[in-house]
Amino acid sequence: RRxxxxxxxxxxxxxxxxxxxLLMDFVPVDDKRYRQVTPCPPGYAFHSxxxxxxxxxxPATPGRVxxxxxxxxKGAQWMKQIVSFDKLKLTNNLLDDNGHIILNSMHxxxxxxxxxxxxxxxxxxxxxxxxxxxxxxxxxxxxxxxxYQNHRITQLKIASNPFAKGFRDCDPEDW
Amino acid sequence: RRxxxxxxxxxxxxxxxxxxxLLMDFVPVDDKRYRQVTPCPPGYAFHSxxxxxxxxxxPATPGRVxxxxxxxxKGAQWMKQIVSFDKLKLTNNLLDDNGHIILNSMHxxxxxxxxxxxxxxxxxxxxxxxxxxxxxxxxxxxxxxxxYQNHRITQLKIASNPFAKGFRDCDPEDW
DNA sequence: CCCTTTTCACCTAGGTGGTAAGAT
DNA sequence: ATCTTACCACCTAGGTGAAAAGGG
Numbered sequence: 001r002r003x004x005x006x007x008x009x010x011x012x013x014x015x016x017x018x019x020x021x022l023l024m025d026f027v028p029v030d031d032k033r034y035r036q037v038t039p040c041p042p043g044y045a046f047h048s049x050x051x052x053x054x055x056x057x058x059p060a061t062p063g064r065v066x067x068x069x070x071x072x073x074k075g076a077q078w079m080k081q082i083v084s085f086d087k088l089k090l091t092n093n094l095l096d097d098n099g100h101i102i103l104n105s106m107h108x109x110x111x112x113x114x115x116x117x118x119x120x121x122x123x124x125x126x127x128x129x130x131x132x133x134x135x136x137x138x139x140x141x142x143x144x145x146x147x148y149q150n151h152r153i154t155q156l157k158i159a160s161n162p163f164a165k166g167f168r169d170c171d172p173e174d175w
Numbered sequence: 176r177r178x179x180x181x182x183x184x185x186x187x188x189x190x191x192x193x194x195x196x197l198l199m200d201f202v203p204v205d206d207k208r209y210r211q212v213t214p215c216p217p218g219y220a221f222h223s224x225x226x227x228x229x230x231x232x233x234p235a236t237p238g239r240v241x242x243x244x245x246x247x248x249k250g251a252q253w254m255k256q257i258v259s260f261d262k263l264k265l266t267n268n269l270l271d272d273n274g275h276i277i278l279n280s281m282h283x284x285x286x287x288x289x290x291x292x293x294x295x296x297x298x299x300x301x302x303x304x305x306x307x308x309x310x311x312x313x314x315x316x317x318x319x320x321x322x323y324q325n326h327r328i329t330q331l332k333i334a335s336n337p338f339a340k341g342f343r344d345c346d347p348e349d350w
Numbered sequence: 351c352c353c354t355t356t357t358c359a360c361c362t363a364g365g366t367g368g369t370a371a372g373a374t
Numbered sequence: 375a376t377c378t379t380a381c382c383a384c385c386t387a388g389g390t391g392a393a394a395a396g397g398g
Binding site: 146 | 376377378379383384385386387
Binding site for chain 2: 072120
């Protein structure tokens with residue numbers, strides 16, 4: 001499924017006439033597997049708001065990459081509005097052949113954003129190391145799940161994702 | 176609205192590693208304006224299957240161009256499957272600011288397909304003349320209309336366009 | 351009379367969380 | 375007991391021709 005909220009970024013300082021590729025990948029935050037907290041009073045409506053460490057992480061995935069579908073494009077094009085990675089999709093299916101990002105459920109991930117300068121020189125491979133830059137925003141870390149563990153996350157998504165409008169019981173403006 | 180059926184083309188002979196832009200434009204077939212034939216028996220259900228010349232063409236439009244949204248892309252990418260211009264949209268609004276192709280209703284048009292080689296040389300503008308090639312398929316000519324003039328065209332569209340399924344009264348396989 | 355514009359019901363296509371069933 | 379899968383009703387977003395209304 002899509003990642004929501006969408007990773008969005010505003011870009012400054014590119015060469016307006018040069019070509020760039022924009023891409024994202026996801027790296028594990030730690031080597032742990034998490035589990036939900038057993039409901040405190042038995043029969044309690046939903047789960048706790050914290051996570052328990054459940055042991056060592058499962059073997060890491062192949063580590064796929066998602067290119068922004070507008071890539072490659074000129075710096076001027078990338079800079080003139082917010083770049084939105086709304087087509088990016090996550091899956092837990094190790095055999096996925098739709099090119100989606102593969103993550104382990106119940107593990108924590110750090111999204112990363114990469115900018116690659118498309119070097120017009122013939123021997124551009126030699127300069128690969130100096131032609132890209134990586135940006136990490138720690139506030140975008142998350143725990144991958146197959147079902148929500150926290151009622152407030154569910155409500156936040158229902159309130160903010162237009163496709164979940166069918167589950168709203170009041171105007172999100174009043175929220 | 177979209178042009179339907181969609182202009183589609185299979186490409187051979189590109190340099191797999193080079194970049195190309197693919198685009199379309201539309202040129203008038205003649206300098207005439209057409210009109211529908213007055214129904215022969217008065218009260219006849221629909222119009223004739225031929226056109227009458229109604230005079231000289233209206234002033235020509237600015238002559239816009241539609242770039243295939245995947246442009247630019249490598250020759251290998253363009254050649255590996257049929258290229259479909261299904262995002263191309265036509266309008267009769269001379270003031271359109273959605274970048275659609277502007278046509279005069281009741282005039283005849285010839286779609287044209289252009290392949291532009293993206294020359295990596297610095298002074299590529301000098302070679303513009305030799306870096307593109309135009310293809311014209313006369314069987315794709317059509318008359319632009321705001322309402323269908325021929326019942327058989329309507330039925331053909333209803334039978335073949337998935338978005339018109341609501342108007343079908345039998346399976347298009349049996350047609 | 352001839353053509354264009356606007357609105358509509360009815361589709362395609364696909365993104366939501368809920369829910370029940372399945373798996374370990 | 376805990377997590378995953380499959381399916382669903384309910385949305386967003388937008389492409390159809392029909393039909394009624396509008397314009398010259």
